[in-house]
Amino acid sequence: MSQNSIVDGNFLADMNRNKLFNIRLSHIVKPLCVSSVGILFFLIIWQSAANRIETSLGQFPGPMQVWEQSLNLVDDYQREREREAAFYVRQSERNAERLAENPDTEIRERMYTGQATFPGQIVTSLYTVGFGFFLASIIAIPLGIICGLSENFYIAINPIIQIFKPVSPLAWLPLVTMMVSALYVSDDPMFDKSFLNSAFTVALCSLWPTVINTTLGVASIDRDLINVSRVIQLSTWKHVQKIVLPSAVPVIFTGLRLSLATGWMVLIAAEMLAQNPGLGKFIWDEFQNGSSDSLGRIMVAVVVIGFIGFLLDQMMLALQRRFSWDKQTIVR
Amino acid sequence: MQKFLELSNIGIEFSTDSGVYRALTDVVLKIDQGEFITLIGHSGCGKSTVLNIVAGLLQATEGGVILSGREVTSPGPDRAVVFQNHALLPWMTVYENVELAVKQVFKGSKSKIEIEQWSMHNLELVHMQHVHYKMPHELSGGMKQRVGIARCLAMQPKVLLMDEPFGALDALTRAHLQDSLMEIQKDLNNTVIMITHDVDEAVLLSDRIVMMTNGPAATIGEVAVVDLPRPRDRVQLADDPHYTQIRQQVLSFLYDKQKLPSISPKSQQQDNSVKIAAPKVA
Numbered sequence: 001m002s003q004n005s006i007v008d009g010n011f012l013a014d015m016n017r018n019k020l021f022n023i024r025l026s027h028i029v030k031p032l033c034v035s036s037v038g039i040l041f042f043l044i045i046w047q048s049a050a051n052r053i054e055t056s057l058g059q060f061p062g063p064m065q066v067w068e069q070s071l072n073l074v075d076d077y078q079r080e081r082e083r084e085a086a087f088y089v090r091q092s093e094r095n096a097e098r099l100a101e102n103p104d105t106e107i108r109e110r111m112y113t114g115q116a117t118f119p120g121q122i123v124t125s126l127y128t129v130g131f132g133f134f135l136a137s138i139i140a141i142p143l144g145i146i147c148g149l150s151e152n153f154y155i156a157i158n159p160i161i162q163i164f165k166p167v168s169p170l171a172w173l174p175l176v177t178m179m180v181s182a183l184y185v186s187d188d189p190m191f192d193k194s195f196l197n198s199a200f201t202v203a204l205c206s207l208w209p210t211v212i213n214t215t216l217g218v219a220s221i222d223r224d225l226i227n228v229s230r231v232i233q234l235s236t237w238k239h240v241q242k243i244v245l246p247s248a249v250p251v252i253f254t255g256l257r258l259s260l261a262t263g264w265m266v267l268i269a270a271e272m273l274a275q276n277p278g279l280g281k282f283i284w285d286e287f288q289n290g291s292s293d294s295l296g297r298i299m300v301a302v303v304v305i306g307f308i309g310f311l312l313d314q315m316m317l318a319l320q321r322r323f324s325w326d327k328q329t330i331v332r
Numbered sequence: 333m334q335k336f337l338e339l340s341n342i343g344i345e346f347s348t349d350s351g352v353y354r355a356l357t358d359v360v361l362k363i364d365q366g367e368f369i370t371l372i373g374h375s376g377c378g379k380s381t382v383l384n385i386v387a388g389l390l391q392a393t394e395g396g397v398i399l400s401g402r403e404v405t406s407p408g409p410d411r412a413v414v415f416q417n418h419a420l421l422p423w424m425t426v427y428e429n430v431e432l433a434v435k436q437v438f439k440g441s442k443s444k445i446e447i448e449q450w451s452m453h454n455l456e457l458v459h460m461q462h463v464h465y466k467m468p469h470e471l472s473g474g475m476k477q478r479v480g481i482a483r484c485l486a487m488q489p490k491v492l493l494m495d496e497p498f499g500a501l502d503a504l505t506r507a508h509l510q511d512s513l514m515e516i517q518k519d520l521n522n523t524v525i526m527i528t529h530d531v532d533e534a535v536l537l538s539d540r541i542v543m544m545t546n547g548p549a550a551t552i553g554e555v556a557v558v559d560l561p562r563p564r565d566r567v568q569l570a571d572d573p574h575y576t577q578i579r580q581q582v583l584s585f586l587y588d589k590q591k592l593p594s595i596s597p598k599s600q601q602q603d604n605s606v607k608i609a610a611p612k613v614a
């Protein structure tokens with residue numbers, strides 16, 4: 001009798017485990033299948049539509065052409081790397097020769113200045129958006145905190161925020177360019193001017209979501225927590241550090257995510273218009289090239305821009321998960 | 333002779349969208365050191381307002397509060413407040429929540445080790461030392477409230493102010509916390525002002541029950557002295573005729589003399605209306 005029930009128990013447990021496993025598997029497999037089907041359909045429709053569209057630069061790129069061009073871009077990159085390596089080899093050989101002739105010659109190491117490659121443009125863009133976003137954050141978070149703490153300050157500054165918020169990066173760009181060339185004069189500049197132009201434009205445009213969300217987060221702190229702070233008489237600085245900031249962190253992160261997404265979008269436009277290095281310039285150059293491969297290459301850039309945007313957002317989400325105490329209201 | 337804590341002719345007006353609202357008039361109360369006072373009254377009558385004025389979180393329009401000879405003008409740790417919803421900082425552990433208050437109140441006068449010991453000691457008082465490493469969201473409602481009480485006790489306040497501290501808890505948990513509170517108060521002889529909407533709780537815990545009239549312009553209607561001997565035991569008290577009599581006095585004040593406030597949109601919003609306890613059969 002007791003033997004029986006043990007067996008039954010094990011059997012039940014096994015069955016449950018199997019069921020659980022199946023449920024978990026179906027949670028992963030099902031969405032994967034469904035989205036694969038979705039993507040496949042999209043690719044088919046894209047290809048067949050692309051086949052029908054003739055432009056002055058040839059056929060509109062479909063998935064096949066995009067694939068081809070991305071392989072080409074990787075080839076270009078590798079060729080460029082080989083050239084670079086060859087350059088350095090030649091340089092060191094030449095230097096060695098010169099040293100052999102005359103041991104007192106001053107050896108100059110030159111940097112290789114080849115063509116910008118596609119991966120190189122990606123790195124430049126990431127670097128620029130990172131810097132612009134960083135600038136925006138260190139201005140926006142403190143500004144938002146002050147706005148959230150002081151209603152009067154908020155009322156004073158809100159109209160300005162509301163007016164600057166909808167301004168397109170293209171409107172800022174000429175002003176930023178002129179400002180940078182007027183104010184950033186140095187013989188040995190740490191940054192390129194074009195880099196600063198893009199970064200400042202990104203910063204100006206990605207400021208607002210963080211300002212607005214930080215303000216919201218700070219202004220909506222639980223009244224009880226503020227009262228606790230008043231009862232134990234925290235100084236203003238401690239109050240911000242111990243109560244305000246941690247309490248607003250989840251909302252601040254929501255703002256930062258929006259800011260980074262905005263910044264990434266703005267960056268491409270800024271690079272295109274201002275001829276700053278980066279993915280935007282890559283697209284513009286290809287467009288100006290007007291070869292039969294150009295549209296395919298531009299489409300590669302479009303897909304890559306999309307992927308990077310997605311990855312940046314996932315990165316922010318991971319950071320938010322890591323630093324936010326509020327595990328319940330994590331957004332997707 | 334001046335009392336330990338005096339509320340002298342307190343009145344307060346709030347400016348609202350629909351004009352000035354007078355919440356309190358002429359609230360007079362004198363409290364001895366070590367006394368346990370409960371405030372009871374219908375929801376929305378102004379109990380929290382009285383407590384917040386004593387805490388210094390609100391400024392009275394007329395009159396004022398005098399605590400051991402000094403007028404109260406701003407909040408401070410000598411008037412610690414236990415809030416209805418624990419008000420623990422959700423990003424700090426139980427220990428850190430208490431420690432934050434201890435550090436702030438005793439900075440300069442306690443060493444690092446003393447701060448640590450004192451924080452743990454106060455968690456022990458409420459039997460929460462074993463969860464010191466947990467985050468508030470990992471605790472039950474009753475446990476959170478215990479930690480909130482520990483944080484206040486750790487400030488060594490002159491007066492402990494409690495705004496419906498057990499209102500959100502189930503009956504059994506509430507009974508446990510009431511017992512703990514009585515025990516602590518016996519040992520530390522704290523002066524306590526506590527708001528409750530539970531008549532039994534009021535009679536069990538208090539030295540005096542202060543009953544408030546309905547607003548607007550609420551004030552103190554009656555004061556019942558609870559001269560039941562301590563320590564009190566809830567089971568024995570149930571049969572005590574004197575206990576029943578005091579309970580009756582409070583109930584008749586609330587339901588005969590003060591009636592429930594007529595249903596207006598404002599009072600509908602308040603969910604914590606006075607509990608109507610079924611009369612116990614002795």
Ligand SMILES: Nc1ncnc2c1ncn2[C@@H]1O[C@H](COP(=O)(O)OP(=O)(O)O)[C@@H](O)[C@H]1O
Binds near residue numbers: 380382
């Ligand atoms: N800051 C405020 N502004 C306007 N009215 C308020 C404010 N605080 C409280 N009141 C009003 O004062 C009355 C008493 O409130 P409260 O003290 O919270 O009541 P209780 O705690 O007894 O339920 C209520 O009618 C409430 O609407």
Ligand SMILES: [Mg+2]
Binds near residue numbers: 379380
């Ligand atoms: Mg209240």
